[in-house]
Amino acid sequence: MGITRYSFLLNVTYISNPFIPQAMKRDLLLYLAKRGLFEEINSTTASVSKALKTSQQTVSRWLRILADQGLIELETTNTGFSTTLTPKAIGSLQDGLAELKDILQPKTEVKGKVVSGVGEGRYYVERYMDRLEKAFGFKPYPGTLNLKIDMPRLRMFCMNERMVRVQGFKKEGREFGALDGMHAQLGNVKGAILFPKRTSHPEDIIEFIAPNNLRRQLKLKDNSEVKLR
Amino acid sequence: MGITRYSFLLNVTYISNPFIPQAMKRDLLLYLAKRGLFEEINSTTASVSKALKTSQQTVSRWLRILADQGLIELETTNTGFSTTLTPKAIGSLQDGLAELKDILQPKTEVKGKVVSGVGEGRYYVERYMDRLEKAFGFKPYPGTLNLKIDMPRLRMFCMNERMVRVQGFKKEGREFGALDGMHAQLGNVKGAILFPKRTSHPEDIIEFIAPNNLRRQLKLKDNSEVKLR
DNA sequence: ATTACTAGCAAGCGAGTAT
DNA sequence: TATACTCGCTTGCTAGTAA
Structure with missing residues (x-):
């Protein structure tokens, strides 16, 4: 869809669907992506919940769901959590970008x-x-x-x-x-x-x-x- | 955010938040946008529900919600519905595009x-x-x-x-x-x-x-x- | 401090069906 | 045929709290 991927760098093999499944979790993924596409993100569920205007428990649950779906690598400790986006997640965002580009910037004739x-x-x-x-x-x-x-x-x-x-x-x-x-x-x-x-x-x-x-x-x-x- | 808008053409005055509120409705908005950003879209709730893998009733409900939020103009008849995206919806999609661009294509140094x-x-x-x-x-x-x-x-x-x-x-x-x-x-x-x-x-x-x-x-x-x- | 389980409650879905 | 209301049921949320 117009976006080239470098699989040997990203290790992307197959990307299923353009947007991530359950939609609210998407907001969390975007939030994490903003914090660092390829870097380790350290934070706490409480602070993220504040940013996303939801509860601490919900962020905790969402994180585990994203991890289950293979979109993030997640480690939790008793001082917070630490996570990085997986190539699958990045691919998913790229697909989303491609889709929007396709819709909003087409044929100029x-x-x-x-x-x-x-x-x-x-x-x-x-x-x-x-x-x-x-x-x-x-x-x-x-x-x-x-x-x-x-x-x-x-x-x-x-x-x-x-x-x-x-x-x-x-x-x-x-x-x-x-x-x-x-x-x-x-x-x-x-x-x-x-x-x-x-x-x-x-x-x-x-x-x-x-x-x-x-x-x-x-x-x-x-x-x-x-x-x- | 890098996307210029022509308010006199689009009649955009204020766009609230980058993504549309409740997230699943977003899929419907994208579906409609693909069918025609500025054109009238004629369809039926049944056919859309098939495309989005949900029920006819849900599409009906989503359409009314999008209309309530001022994202689409909606008319329903007994042969289907007819709708166009509003400037607010297009602005919302553009914000989404800008956000993803920002995340995925930043500084190349x-x-x-x-x-x-x-x-x-x-x-x-x-x-x-x-x-x-x-x-x-x-x-x-x-x-x-x-x-x-x-x-x-x-x-x-x-x-x-x-x-x-x-x-x-x-x-x-x-x-x-x-x-x-x-x-x-x-x-x-x-x-x-x-x-x-x-x-x-x-x-x-x-x-x-x-x-x-x-x-x-x-x-x-x-x-x-x-x-x- | 944290994360995350439980349980009660709210929101959302869709089969049946009215219009 | 359509759209869309009702209502039973499922999903998902968050307060309380354990670990």
């Missing part, structure tokens, strides 16, 4: 369709021009390409890219609000997506800016399909 | 101390020379720098780097075993760590190879402290 704007794109790009150039590193063609986008996928896309903020300003006696955008590539053309604060568009339409006139350069018409990266 | 080898490094580097050059992209100085390493941190380091395998071979009437290694930098010198299959070293000593004689180049003596990256 978004399909869109060219639509007609109401023509105000040009006006705004001209007003924001200097600031856009500074923010995105290119002088945008004065006009925007309006794209109808599959919103769920755009959200995914956004989660993996850095947002760029363009501060608002006053000019010609009126206020221009802040706007957020992010670098993106339409086909092979590097440009940026803009998310104006207030917009007259329906929610699933975004504006794309680029150094050149994209409709001409890429021979785009309304309903042309494009891919954002 | 390892301190080590120069120690004396038994002198066999030169012999082996000379025998493996061509293969090492092919594997790592540089012609190693015929000799190894032996480093005493903090093993837990080395394991961490290994988890984030790609392992390179050098196949074994026969030469001069004897067998030379396969060995694993990985690219690493000692100070500013690019080289590689070697993990021979069988070694006469204690477990916390590794061998470092580089294009030049490091002891001379970096004026290293026994007990000199070095940093691996």
Whole structure:
């Protein structure tokens, strides 16, 4: 699942399921992992129970369960306990990480369709021009390409890219609000997506800016399909 | 924690705790997230219960609990249910991801101390020379720098780097075993760590190879402290 | 001090079934 | 068919306390 393991170092042979069986014990495992993935952890059931907001007895029981499941090596003395995570536990955490990564950071390609704007794109790009150039590193063609986008996928896309903020300003006696955008590539053309604060568009339409006139350069018409990266 | 959120897109205002409260429900949340982070999920409690190996009634109860906690929007009909994750749920998953990343992929710097080898490094580097050059992209100085390493941190380091395998071979009437290694930098010198299959070293000593004689180049003596990256 | 057993109690599960 | 309520039973918790 994208995570390489070095079995000769970790001595991992087989890892059963992505998350550890009974779920509350998982919190204890995470707590221990935080204290030291490969190191010996010395503590007491009382202090752990405080951290995990449960009872001393429960921590004691959980520790023994984790040990029974082969997730930790456990030694208890009359001054506390001492434990280390086993390769199985580390593998289990890695699987959990891989699973979450898989869910949260997938495919960064978004399909869109060219639509007609109401023509105000040009006006705004001209007003924001200097600031856009500074923010995105290119002088945008004065006009925007309006794209109808599959919103769920755009959200995914956004989660993996850095947002760029363009501060608002006053000019010609009126206020221009802040706007957020992010670098993106339409086909092979590097440009940026803009998310104006207030917009007259329906929610699933975004504006794309680029150094050149994209409709001409890429021979785009309304309903042309494009891919954002 | 390293994950940027775009509140204007996700409408996240405050996210309470990294993992969702009662832990078994977490499995359901993950299941739903896999089916679609931002999309509407249509299913039935019976089919989900099969996937999660629990009862139909339990899935029904869990769904209502997740909805009560504001983690999902839930609508039930007499043909099944329909749900979407809320920003709070996505934030919760992101926190979980960040937490695991934090635990499993931290600091990739390892301190080590120069120690004396038994002198066999030169012999082996000379025998493996061509293969090492092919594997790592540089012609190693015929000799190894032996480093005493903090093993837990080395394991961490290994988890984030790609392992390179050098196949074994026969030469001069004897067998030379396969060995694993990985690219690493000692100070500013690019080289590689070697993990021979069988070694006469204690477990916390590794061998470092580089294009030049490091002891001379970096004026290293026994007990000199070095940093691996 | 500790860990951890016992026992009584609370929470959670799921078969039956209402809606 | 669905969802979801009831209720008997199991699982798991924690106070008391032994070791």
